[in-house]
Amino acid sequence: MQVFQYPDQTQWAALQQRAAAQEAQEIEQRVLGIFQDVRQRGDAALRDYAQQFDGVQLQDLRVTPEEITAAVAQVPAELQTAIRQAHANIWKFHASQRTEEKPVETMPGVTCWRRSVPVQRVGLYIPGGTAPLFSTLLMLGVPARLAGCPEVVLTTPPQKDGSVNSVILFTAQLLGISTIIKAGGAQAIAALTGGTDSVPAVDKIFGPGNRYVTAAKQLATRYGVAIDMPAGPSEVLVIADSSANPAFVAADLLSQAEHGPDSQVILVSDSMTVIEQTQAEIERQLATLPRAAVATQALTESRAILLRTPEDMLYFSNQYAPEHLILAVQHPEQLAEGVTSAGSVFLGHYTPEAAGDYASGTNHTLPTNGYARNYSGVSLDSFLKKITYQRITAEGLLNVGPVVETMAEAEGLSAHARAVTLRLEAVASQQQ
Amino acid sequence: MQVFQYPDQTQWAALQQRAAAQEAQEIEQRVLGIFQDVRQRGDAALRDYAQQFDGVQLQDLRVTPEEITAAVAQVPAELQTAIRQAHANIWKFHASQRTEEKPVETMPGVTCWRRSVPVQRVGLYIPGGTAPLFSTLLMLGVPARLAGCPEVVLTTPPQKDGSVNSVILFTAQLLGISTIIKAGGAQAIAALTGGTDSVPAVDKIFGPGNRYVTAAKQLATRYGVAIDMPAGPSEVLVIADSSANPAFVAADLLSQAEHGPDSQVILVSDSMTVIEQTQAEIERQLATLPRAAVATQALTESRAILLRTPEDMLYFSNQYAPEHLILAVQHPEQLAEGVTSAGSVFLGHYTPEAAGDYASGTNHTLPTNGYARNYSGVSLDSFLKKITYQRITAEGLLNVGPVVETMAEAEGLSAHARAVTLRLEAVASQQQ
Numbered sequence: 037m038q039v040f041q042y043p044d045q046t047q048w049a050a051l052q053q054r055a056a057a058q059e060a061q062e063i064e065q066r067v068l069g070i071f072q073d074v075r076q077r078g079d080a081a082l083r084d085y086a087q088q089f090d091g092v093q094l095q096d097l098r099v100t101p102e103e104i105t106a107a108v109a110q111v112p113a114e115l116q117t118a119i120r121q122a123h124a125n126i127w128k129f130h131a132s133q134r135t136e137e138k139p140v141e142t143m144p145g146v147t148c149w150r151r152s153v154p155v156q157r158v159g160l161y162i163p164g165g166t167a168p169l170f171s172t173l174l175m176l177g178v179p180a181r182l183a184g185c186p187e188v189v190l191t192t193p194p195q196k197d198g199s200v201n202s203v204i205l206f207t208a209q210l211l212g213i214s215t216i217i218k219a220g221g222a223q224a225i226a227a228l229t230g231g232t233d234s235v236p237a238v239d240k241i242f243g244p245g246n247r248y249v250t251a252a253k254q255l256a257t258r259y260g261v262a263i264d265m266p267a268g269p270s271e272v273l274v275i276a277d278s279s280a281n282p283a284f285v286a287a288d289l290l291s292q293a294e295h296g297p298d299s300q301v302i303l304v305s306d307s308m309t310v311i312e313q314t315q316a317e318i319e320r321q322l323a324t325l326p327r328a329a330v331a332t333q334a335l336t337e338s339r340a341i342l343l344r345t346p347e348d349m350l351y352f353s354n355q356y357a358p359e360h361l362i363l364a365v366q367h368p369e370q371l372a373e374g375v376t377s378a379g380s381v382f383l384g385h386y387t388p389e390a391a392g393d394y395a396s397g398t399n400h401t402l403p404t405n406g407y408a409r410n411y412s413g414v415s416l417d418s419f420l421k422k423i424t425y426q427r428i429t430a431e432g433l434l435n436v437g438p439v440v441e442t443m444a445e446a447e448g449l450s451a452h453a454r455a456v457t458l459r460l461e462a463v464a465s466q467q468q
Numbered sequence: 469m470q471v472f473q474y475p476d477q478t479q480w481a482a483l484q485q486r487a488a489a490q491e492a493q494e495i496e497q498r499v500l501g502i503f504q505d506v507r508q509r510g511d512a513a514l515r516d517y518a519q520q521f522d523g524v525q526l527q528d529l530r531v532t533p534e535e536i537t538a539a540v541a542q543v544p545a546e547l548q549t550a551i552r553q554a555h556a557n558i559w560k561f562h563a564s565q566r567t568e569e570k571p572v573e574t575m576p577g578v579t580c581w582r583r584s585v586p587v588q589r590v591g592l593y594i595p596g597g598t599a600p601l602f603s604t605l606l607m608l609g610v611p612a613r614l615a616g617c618p619e620v621v622l623t624t625p626p627q628k629d630g631s632v633n634s635v636i637l638f639t640a641q642l643l644g645i646s647t648i649i650k651a652g653g654a655q656a657i658a659a660l661t662g663g664t665d666s667v668p669a670v671d672k673i674f675g676p677g678n679r680y681v682t683a684a685k686q687l688a689t690r691y692g693v694a695i696d697m698p699a700g701p702s703e704v705l706v707i708a709d710s711s712a713n714p715a716f717v718a719a720d721l722l723s724q725a726e727h728g729p730d731s732q733v734i735l736v737s738d739s740m741t742v743i744e745q746t747q748a749e750i751e752r753q754l755a756t757l758p759r760a761a762v763a764t765q766a767l768t769e770s771r772a773i774l775l776r777t778p779e780d781m782l783y784f785s786n787q788y789a790p791e792h793l794i795l796a797v798q799h800p801e802q803l804a805e806g807v808t809s810a811g812s813v814f815l816g817h818y819t820p821e822a823a824g825d826y827a828s829g830t831n832h833t834l835p836t837n838g839y840a841r842n843y844s845g846v847s848l849d850s851f852l853k854k855i856t857y858q859r860i861t862a863e864g865l866l867n868v869g870p871v872v873e874t875m876a877e878a879e880g881l882s883a884h885a886r887a888v889t890l891r892l893e894a895v896a897s898q899q900q
Contacts, residue, residue: 118874125574125868132572133582140564142557142829150565153808155842167880203878239842257698262842266689281894287887294883326882372857376585383859386895388872388887391860395871397574398856410587410671410694412854422844424830425804427815428823436557439827440820442550446635448599450758451726455719455820462713463818 037303037315037335041342051339052356054268054300054405060251067251071226078232085223090164092198097234099200099216104209107202116206119170122395123210126178129397133416134182145432152420155262157187157236159228160213161243164193164220168201169244175399175414176242177211183419188213189236191228193220221245225252229261240264242401242414264414268405271300272389273358273378275349276314278307279366281385285310286317288362291390293331293338301338302356304349311340350374357408360389377408430463469735469747469767473774483771484788486700486732486837492683499683503658510664517655522596524630529666531632531648536641539634551602551639554827558610561829565848566614577864584852587694589619589668591660592645593675596625596652600633601676607831607846608674609643615851620645621668623660625652653677657684661693672696674833674846696846700837703732704821705790705810707781708746710739711798713817717742718749720794723822725763725770733770734788736781743772782806789840792821809840862895 043051073081079097086094139149160176162169173190180188190213192204200218208216217235219227224235225245231237240262241253253263272292276285289301305311318335322328343349350371353361357377365371368383375381379402380392392398401414428436437456444452475483505513511529518526571581592608594601605622612620622645624636632650640648649667651659657677663669672694673685685695704724708717721733737743750767754760775781782803785793789809797803800815807813811834812824824830833846860868869888876884 114874115878118871118878121575121868121871122875125578128574129572129580132569135567135569137564137567140561140829142560143553146557146823146828148561148829150847151804151807156808169879171875171879260838260841262839283890284887284894287883287890291881291883291887294881321883321886325886326880331883368859372583375583375855376588377853378855380856380858383857386862386865386891387858387860388891390872390876390884390887391578391865391868392856392858393872393884394875395868396578396858396860397572397580398858406692407694408853408855409692410853412852413856415582415854415856417849417854420844421809421840421842422847422849423807423810423840424812424824424845424847425815426812426819426824426828426830427800428819428828430818433818433823436553436823436827439550439553440822440825442547443554443603443826444822446547446550447601447603448758449723449726451719451723451753451763452822452825454753454757455716455723455822458715458719459818459820462716 037338037340039311039340039342041308042344043341048352048355051341055298055337063247063251067222067248067255070222071255074223074226074232075230079234082219082223082227082232085221086194086218089221090194091196092194094194094198094218097218099205099218103199104205107205108209110202111206115203119174119207119210123174123178125395125397126174127182130179130182130416143432143435145429146426146436148424148426150422150424153423154183154185155240155419155421156185157238158185158419159189159191159238159241161224161241161245161249162190162192162204163245164195164201168204170203170207171394171400172244173204173207173211175401177207177213179414179416179419181211182416185419187236187238189215189217189228189238191217191219191224191235194218222248222252225249225256229256229259264401264418265403265411266405266407269298269300270295271358271404272360272362273302273304273353273356274362274364275353275371276303276305276307276310277346277365278310280310280364282310282313282317284385284388285314285364286321288388289338290318290321290325290331292360293334294325294327297330297333299334301334302358303340304343304352305340306343306345306349308342311342315340346371353378357406359402359404359408362389379403379408379413433459433463469770469772471743471772471774473740474776475773480784480787483773487730487769495679495683499654499680499687502654503687506655506658506664507662511666514651514655514659514664517653518626518650521653522626523628524626526626526630526650529650531637531650535631536637539637540641542634543638547635548638551606551642555606555610555642557827557829558606559614562611562614562848575864575867577861578858578868580856580858582854582856585855586615586617587672587851587853588617589670590617590851591621591623591670591673593656593673593677593681594622594624594636595677596627596633600636602635602639603826603832604676605636605639605643607833609639609645611846611848611851613643614848617851619668619670621647621649621660621670623649623651623656623667626650654680654684657681657688661688661691696833696850697835697843698837698839701730701732702727703790703836704792704794705734705736705785705788706794706796707785707803708735708737708739708742709778709797710742712742712796714742714745714749716817716820717746717796718753720820721770722750722753722757722763723820724792725766726757726759729762729765731766733766734790735772736775736784737772738775738777738781740774743774747772778803785810789838791834791836791840794821811835811840811845865891865895
């Protein structure tokens with residue numbers, strides 16, 4: 037980690053800088069080609085890409101019920117139990133996000149309300165590879181189910197033997213998701229966008245992925261499909277005061293760093309002792325970490341920043357707008373109240389980010405790259421639309437009508453005014 | 469209007485087609501140039517564009533308190549009263565969207581909650597021109613205020629004499645918005661994106677505009693700024709049964725058509741009589757409509773579609789996903805329950821769209837171009853982020869910790885597991 041002691045405020049913006057994304061134009065061009073190919077050739081294109089990128093010849097692109105049954109039998113009982121518990125916790129917290137809004141009479145006879153309606157067709161993308169992210173499937177599948185989305189399509193790349201990872205299939209079965217497509221990368225996103233014989237087109241696409249998947253999701257928005265949020269490398273900012281346990285802080289920083297070489301890791305503290313001891317702990321823990329190579333690379337770009345006060349630390353964090361914010365301080369509630377930009381916040385010394393990544397109940401699909409300034413993480417709301425309704429009675433029209441007439445004429449929109457005037461005349465003639 | 473009687477379901481998709489947007493590449497290129505110019509030259513660039521596009525030489529880009537006071541005096545008392553009433557209604561309905569979510573204990577000692585935090589800096593763009601949309605300023609300003617956004621910046625193009633429309637200024641004052649910038653078009657969006665000496669940079673940009681403004685908002689998203697939603701021409705779909713009043717239906721269709729030549733207008737009915745009488749009413753009302761030329765042009769592309777049943781009409785509407793849906797039927801509640809995609813819904817014969825455009829209380833910034841499939845209209849939520857929090861006690865860690873360890877190891881993320889293990893060991897040693 038690079039250490040900065042009491043940097044001047046004029047330097048903070050530089051310290052909050054994320055690594056700039058590399059030139060994306062080449063990736064965009066390749067993704068565009070894949071979209072056109074999938075649009076034209078459909079399933080045949082998906083099979084060709086599975087051959088090319090996943091090294092497997094697929095007949096059926098859909099996972100069969102037999103494959104699911106066989107996969108479930110392979111998942112160890114302890115892991116099944118853990119996933120069920122995580123599912124229960126995530127379900128409980130997301131269910132609490134249901135809102136009940138009563139109709140509001142804004143004027144006598146003028147009633148307005150909102151109705152939550154699920155997005156009808158959603159696509160969930162789950163990456164494959166060395167670490168199959170069944171936890172992400174939980175994080176997306178639970179709110180999709182709670183929202184009541186009628187059609188949920190899961191796409192995930194096939195393994196070398198043509199199967200889908202058994203824990204992914206177990207989790208899908210737990211969620212009641214049966215439309216599972218063996219397709220990964222930009223081609224999966226293209227298929228969800230336009231549809232193929234095997235893959236239903238969807239209205240909104242969720243899920244993480246590499247830079248091709250991210251570029252494909254951005255391209256999908258040009259075809260009228262919505263996406264969960266813009267994506268970037270995962271990141272954590274830890275605010276640690278002198279009460280912090282350096283071993284815990286080091287473990288939290290490392291669990292972010294092991295995600296990938298481009299993970300962003302920042303430690304902010306008002307104690308140089310904590311910074312020094314955390315650095316020593318990182319070295320110690322790295323020695324026995326399986327993914328040490330990845331973590332070491334991420335740490336070369338990471339920063340430890342010594343600041344003077346809790347207020348300074350909070351201000352620095354709000355400017356950075358981290359995906360994950362850990363408040364490893366004695367009185368986290370006070371700081372927590374002042375957070376204006378963060379994806380998810382972890383309070384106190386016994387609340388590791390890992391808990392929220394898997395099982396505390398909060399969602400782990402969160403805004404990165406500073407988007408916590410203007411986006412929320414995935415929640416039940418992400419799978420719902422709120423449609424507004426209104427009903428006006430004859431009495432209500434008498435109340436609100438003249439207001440509308442006056443405003444419409446002032447905006448030069450006479451037909452708007454007349455839509456009210458004609459009705460007011462009808463009410464008047466009926467009341468005579 | 470073009471009339472289609474009992475079209476086969478295979479033809480519905482064609483009837484639901486919106487007019488394709490014209491080639492946008494040239495607009496994008498010009499907007500990109502404007503962004504670069506504003507980034508480099510700041511206020512000087514804004515002054516040059518005001519000269520070029522608005523025909524006015526500006527010294528101060530910010531509206532002064534004196535200008536606001538002078539403007540307010542010019543607004544007729546009746547219009548002031550109407551705007552105050554609309555403000556009260558919109559405020560009341562949007563205030564009802566506040567939610568209170570209590571902390572949830574997902575397992576003993578594991579507590580999760582969400583906190584609503586306002587987007588810190590928001591920009592509201594209000595077009596100028598012949599019809600200054602002070603109603604849109606209400607629709608954006610009220611939820612921004614309710615959310616508590618600390619910084620609200622209004623940009624709107626100057627009039628030929630260098631002033632800002634007096635009703636816009638009155639409405640801004642009513643909303644307590646004092647940062648008002650004389651800038652329109654793509655250059656205003658560019659200024660809100662990157663900031664200039666006079667214009668604060670913002671986190672999220674709201675508001676309608678022409679194709680340059682729309683392209684500029686899309687470009688802004690590449691610089692990390694969020695926008696309210698993708699924009700397209702305004703549209704209405706009316707479902708009318710034999711109980712409908714053709715004069716009302718015609719007036720509603722015309723109030724959509726007068727917005728612009730590209731407005732989308734669709735009438736769906738199970739009564740050929742209603743369709744025929746509505747057409748006759750349109751002709752009659754057009755004769756005395758100030759904006760008849762615009763409306764006539766929009767109507768050439770509009771469609772009246774005769775279908776057999778209420779179910780067919782609802783299905784057609786849901787597939788089209790209209791911005792505005794008017795249910796001009798005898799029992800609108802039944803149909804209303806079946807709506808899966810629409811921006812805002814108007815129930816019954818005395819509920820014109822114009823009421824929702826101005827003063828019923830619902831928002832009029834709504835998804836167009838089929839985006840009602842996957843987007844909600846602007847609401848209080850549009851100005852808030854929901855940050856998730858969690859706090860875990862020693863007891864909670866004993867409960868959730870083993871679940872996290874098992875799942876993290878199964879995903880191959882050992883540092884995640886260790887962040888829990890280290891803490892569990894500390895808890896165990898303290899309990900001895």
